[in-house]
Amino acid sequence: xxxxxxxxxxxxxxxxxxxxxxxxxxxxxxxxxxxxxxxxxxxxxxxxxxxxxxxxxxxxxxxxxxxxxxxxxxxxxxxxxxxxxxxxxxxxxxxxxxxxxxxxxxxxxxxxxxxxxxxxxxxxxxxxxxxxxxxxxxxxxxxxxxxxxxxxxxxx
Amino acid sequence: xxxxxxxxxxxxxxxxxxxxxxxxxxxxxxxxxxxxxxxxxxxxxxxxxxxxxxxxxxxxxxxxxxxxxxxxxxxxxxxxxxxxxxxxxxxxxxxxxxxxxxxxxxxxxxxxxxxxxxxxxxxxxxxxxxxxxxxxxxxxxxxxxxxxxxxxxxxxxxxxxxxxxxxxxxxxxxxxxxxxxxxxxxxxxxxxxx
Numbered sequence: 001x002x003x004x005x006x007x008x009x010x011x012x013x014x015x016x017x018x019x020x021x022x023x024x025x026x027x028x029x030x031x032x033x034x035x036x037x038x039x040x041x042x043x044x045x046x047x048x049x050x051x052x053x054x055x056x057x058x059x060x061x062x063x064x065x066x067x068x069x070x071x072x073x074x075x076x077x078x079x080x081x082x083x084x085x086x087x088x089x090x091x092x093x094x095x096x097x098x099x100x101x102x103x104x105x106x107x108x109x110x111x112x113x114x115x116x117x118x119x120x121x122x123x124x125x126x127x128x129x130x131x132x133x134x135x136x137x138x139x140x141x142x143x144x145x146x147x148x149x150x151x152x153x154x155x156x
Numbered sequence: 157x158x159x160x161x162x163x164x165x166x167x168x169x170x171x172x173x174x175x176x177x178x179x180x181x182x183x184x185x186x187x188x189x190x191x192x193x194x195x196x197x198x199x200x201x202x203x204x205x206x207x208x209x210x211x212x213x214x215x216x217x218x219x220x221x222x223x224x225x226x227x228x229x230x231x232x233x234x235x236x237x238x239x240x241x242x243x244x245x246x247x248x249x250x251x252x253x254x255x256x257x258x259x260x261x262x263x264x265x266x267x268x269x270x271x272x273x274x275x276x277x278x279x280x281x282x283x284x285x286x287x288x289x290x291x292x293x294x295x296x297x298x299x300x301x302x303x304x305x306x307x308x309x310x311x312x313x314x315x316x317x318x319x320x321x322x323x324x325x326x327x328x329x330x331x332x333x334x335x336x337x338x339x340x341x342x343x344x345x346x347x348x349x350x
Contacts, residue, residue, distance in 0.1 A: 005159065013161065038170060039231065055199050055217075143347040153223075154220040154340070
């Protein structure tokens with residue numbers, strides 16, 4: 001009994017990318033990610049370079065899950081934002097429903113600015129991801145007809 | 157939870173390796189990491205203690221190939237096996253698409269296997285899953301050791317449904333990819349249902 005898959009359509013993907021690009025400019029950030037709470041990367045924008053975005057998404061999700069667990073132990077529902085400040089690079093994470101908005105920034109920006117801009121777009125992102133999570137089953141799923149041969153071919 | 161991205165034509169699925177402490181969960185991932193082409197996998201992230209015991213989780217993304225024009229990526233996780241890390245184990249099961257239970261075949265670890273299996277059922281339930289319905293594979297690990305329980309006896313004790321059972325020696329790679337293949341197949345088969 002797995003959950004219903006999340007389906008991200010091309011139009012939705014480009015809408016999200018556009019919002020992240022705008023946020024990146026407004027907050028003078030290096031990289032912005034949207035990931036789900038399970039650690040799956042939805043979209044990213046910015047100076048990726050050699051950044052291992054998959055690992056970052058997974059670790060951010062683990063981080064939010066761990067602090068969320070601590071929040072519940074002290075009677076809070078969750079901690080809606082997390083910040084980690086390094087000597088040069090910093091990370092700010094906002095929990096938006098079942099998704100995480102992750103902003104990586106350096107001395108060209110500041111935690112205050114990133115917090116402010118992240119909060120300003122969170123409602124817009126919430127509306128977009130609500131549409132994604134409401135989309136439900138895909139009537140034209142390309143996987144409805146997966147054969148055993150298709151699956152076996154992955155391991156050959 | 158499976159994530160299907162139509163824009164980048166990717167399917168992402170989450171597999172969790174579960175089992176008692178020192179049963180070989182991390183060793184499974186380490187073997188996959190060591191023997192897979194670098195372009196097919198990402199880094200192996202291990203959040204471990206100073207004595208190399210898993211503290212929170214190990215994580216490795218693995219790309220298997222293309223199905224119906226979609227790249228299939230599996231995110232492989234292990235849980236910390238030690239009993240007192242239960243809160244972490246629950247968190248890692250969130251959004252899981254398939255589970256591998258790695259059992260330690262040694263006689264003296266039988267109680268630990270059973271305790272861990274009950275713990276898996278409970279923790280799945282607390283996240284809204286049912287072991288009887290989720291894609292699930294049982295791996296009998298450490299089959300090379302002298303003091304092991306015979307396969308049929310061990311499987312009879314630990315089997316919960318008609319799950320595939322794979323004998324393994326994770327340290328040398330025996331059964332590691334058979335296990336991965338079995339669970340990946342169950343997860344992808346689940347996608348047929350939408």
